[in-house]
Amino acid sequence: MNPLAARAFLLRATEPPAPAVDAFVAAHGPVDAVERIQTGAAPRSVLHEIRDPEPRIDEDLAAIDAGHYRLLTPEDPDWPHGALRGLTEQGLGAPLGLWVRGTANLAASSGAAVSVVGARAASQYGEHVAATLGNDLAAADVTVLASGAYGVDGAAHRGALLGSAPPIAVLACGADIAYPQGHASFLESVAHSGLLISEYPPGTKPIRARFAARGRLLAALGVATVVVEAGKRSGALPIAHTAAAMGRHVYGVPGPITSATSAGVIDLLRTGVATPIAATEHIVCQEGIR
Numbered sequence: 158m159n160p161l162a163a164r165a166f167l168l169r170a171t172e173p174p175a176p177a178v179d180a181f182v183a184a185h186g187p188v189d190a191v192e193r194i195q196t197g198a199a200p201r202s203v204l205h206e207i208r209d210p211e212p213r214i215d216e217d218l219a220a221i222d223a224g225h226y227r228l229l230t231p232e233d234p235d236w237p238h239g240a241l242r243g244l245t246e247q248g249l250g251a252p253l254g255l256w257v258r259g260t261a262n263l264a265a266s267s268g269a270a271v272s273v274v275g276a277r278a279a280s281q282y283g284e285h286v287a288a289t290l291g292n293d294l295a296a297a298d299v300t301v302l303a304s305g306a307y308g309v310d311g312a313a314h315r316g317a318l319l320g321s322a323p324p325i326a327v328l329a330c331g332a333d334i335a336y337p338q339g340h341a342s343f344l345e346s347v348a349h350s351g352l353l354i355s356e357y358p359p360g361t362k363p364i365r366a367r368f369a370a371r372g373r374l375l376a377a378l379g380v381a382t383v384v385v386e387a388g389k390r391s392g393a394l395p396i397a398h399t400a401a402a403m404g405r406h407v408y409g410v411p412g413p414i415t416s417a418t419s420a421g422v423i424d425l426l427r428t429g430v431a432t433p434i435a436a437t438e439h440i441v442c443q444e445g446i447r
Contacts, residue, residue, distance in 0.1 A: 297320075
């Protein structure tokens with residue numbers, strides 16, 4: 158088994174995040190790690206994270222050979238080691254590999270990338286701000302990272318598609334699955350000009366736990382995170398806190414205090430997790446990415 162096949166095996170065998178497996182692979186290499194897992198010689202904490210000890214990867218490898226996807230691994234030159242190191246340091250588990258559609262270089266793109274996240278049930282104001290930020294960031298050659306979801310994330314990507322920097326969508330399902338279905342053509346546009354990336358092998362369906370796991374990648378791959386709108390229980394808030402824990406800047410877009418989708422952003426600003434912004438210039442100047 159070569160390192161690529163070993164990574165494909167591990168991505169099928171685990172349910173991200175898998176911090177114990179991540180650390181074990183870092184210590185032993187993917188091939189030796191898989192051999193130890195298969196023989197039961199790995200530590201109990203590692204074996205506990207193995208959900209399928211005998212995954213089938215023939216179709217995955219065939220899809221790679223056919224050029225349908227790339228399987229980007231830490232052994233590749235365009236793996237974003239610096240961006241993802243914070244996940245390991247925080248005990249959150251770096252991805253064991255990333256399934257990719259698109260031709261952009263992930264390491265280069267993430268070096269000047271900003272995650273734009275927020276409410277799915279965004280207001281007209283929120284979508285307008287997100288689209289404007291996405292467009293202005295891309296025009297400044299800053300990569301826009303988002304989930305491709307309805308609301309703020311999708312609006313940010315639509316704005317970014319009009320700029321020069323290729324956008325990146327981080328998925329909570331296989332890269333062959335259009336989710337949400339209403340964004341199928343839009344996600345194809347992202348794949349054509351930028352990247353679709355996922356920890357999950359082709360055919361993997363989205364479930365609640367995978368949205369949370371996906372969030373840590375959005376936090377890690379951006380040099381900064383912008384929260385446009387978020388309610389008290391918004392999934393954007395854990396992303397912001399994860400980014401802050403890794404030492405990344407977090408920005409919040411102020412909204413009406415009468416709006417429920419302002420409540421989460423207000424809390425981020427009130428507690429000092431986020432810095433208020435009103436324009437793209439506030440981000441690119443602070444981050445030194447212009």
